[in-house]
Amino acid sequence: MEKEEMNRMYSPFPKMSMGQKGRKTIHYLQKLKDEGIHIVQHCPSMMGPLFTMAAEMAGVDICRLTPSFNGRIPPEEALSHAMEWIGQNRSVAPHIHINYVTDTIAFASKEAALANFSKFHMAGADSILPMGINNETLEYVANNYVIVYGHVGAISGWQTMGTFGGYKHLGKTSEDAMKVFRQAYEYQECGMKAMSIELTPIEVSNAIAKKLRVPVISIAAGGACDGSEMVDADLFGLMANPASHAKTYSYFLKFAAETYGAWANDVRAGAYPEDKHGFHMEERELDKFLNELEQKY
Helix, strand or coil, X not given: CCHHHHHHHHCCCCCCCCCCCCCCCHHHHHHHHHXXXXXXXXXXXXXXXXXXXXXXXXXXXXXXXXXXXXCCCCHHHHHHCHHHHHHHHHHHCCCCEEEEEECHHHHCCHHHHHHHHHHHXXXXXXXXXXXXXXXXXXXXXXXXXXXXXXXXXXXXXHHHHHHHCCCCCCCCCHHHXXXXXXXXXXXXXXXXXXXXXXXXXXHHHHHHHHHCCCCEEEECCCCCXXXXXXXXXHHCCCCCCCCCCCCXXXXXXXXXXXXXXXXXXXXXXXXXXXXXXXXXXXHHHHHHHHHHHHHHC
């Protein structure tokens, strides 16, 4: 065996690069935009890593990963488990671009942002989404090689309630549309590598996507932009009152209930388990066991 081959096989050191061959990096997404290929983004929300894995199997480009599996846990707890949560999704989906959404407490200062965002990258996130980040903090982390894939338009959660008086359509007037564009443009110039745009008119969404160099993904914005996102709960018909932008492609609960029902019927009818679902004891050992069972009990 050659020395080089032995070194590869028996080296005590792990692979030094954190990169994964075939990973859909920010450069890959930029290439899609440059070539006019629409980018596909899903958000599993509270559906779990299994849905991230299925999305990767289908060739989806981006997983927008929310801070935790349980959306109701405190931000401090979500932050403490962020690396584990990112890792769980990365372990089952090695190639999809993970865009990790982080709570405001993770970037309360420039230094905190750099420390936390770096950890998220090390855990397997390809880019970070700090909702409502200011230009100064953005520029600071971008200059330190953090990949920020942010957000403009309607900002989810308490930020939208406090700023716009509710989660509602934005950019309906020329003046308001320019506000959205200016923020998007400033973000780009401060180092943001991609962004999503939410709840803006079709014309505004498309115009901003066309004007910016970086990829712009539409969320409830109507326009095709450089790609579109759908939340898994909408895709699989799990919302009681779907929003106007939602399109349901299959009904997960119907499929799951039918599967459970078929299995339950087999159990009750004695059709499951069959002989092939188990294994048998050797006849000699079986006789010994049954004799002892009868004699002693």
